[in-house]
């Protein structure tokens with residue numbers, strides 16, 4: 665069964681907590697988005713985990729250097745997954761993987777901006793990465809890009825890792841994304857931009873469960 669990850673992309677601490685409360689019944693993973701974690705820091709990780717101990721918390725650090733050193737406090741604060749850039753040195757990725765393993769947590773390699781995504785995914789998987797993230801970022805989405813071709817490539821490798829997909833996924837694309845091999849579907853704007861985020865999350869949950 666695929667998991668749904670809600671991307672909390674506001675900067676505001678209280679708004680983030682309130683949105684998490686609304687959508688939590690329908691999602692598996694609460695993601696603290698990159699701008700949000702930079703703005704709010706460890707305090708938000710602790711608060712979100714305390715409020716939702718039954719949910720996984722993904723901290724979207726997009727680490728680029730000093731992997732073990734940067735990721736460790738976020739795992740210790742309650743993060744279950746942190747992200748590290750596939751564009752970083754493999755030593756950086758290995759550092760985050762090491763920190764994750766030391767904390768019974770998971771490291772996700774984010775392929776955003778990576779030229780040879782298949783090569784990085786294969787090498788990261790062979791070094792113990794837990795999740796490979798296929799990701800079309802917000803700026804690339806604005807230029808018309810989607811993650812679906814990259815998903816085909818990465819899912820087609822048959823690696824022994826979970827595949828996460830992010831980049832404008834909505835109710836029209838979520839089922840085909842799961843059917844194409846996503847273990848984790850990430851949704852941000854389609855939930856937080858909806859008139860009722862809870863209703864939108866509920867609808868997406870039903871679509872994923874029926875896929």
Ligand SMILES: O=C(CO)[C@H](O)[C@H](O)COP(=O)(O)O
Pocket residue numbers: 671672673697698724800801802805830831832833850851852853854
């Ligand atoms: O990581 C992100 C941007 O870097 C977003 O959180 C991710 O793309 C999900 O949001 P959306 O569904 O709006 O694309």
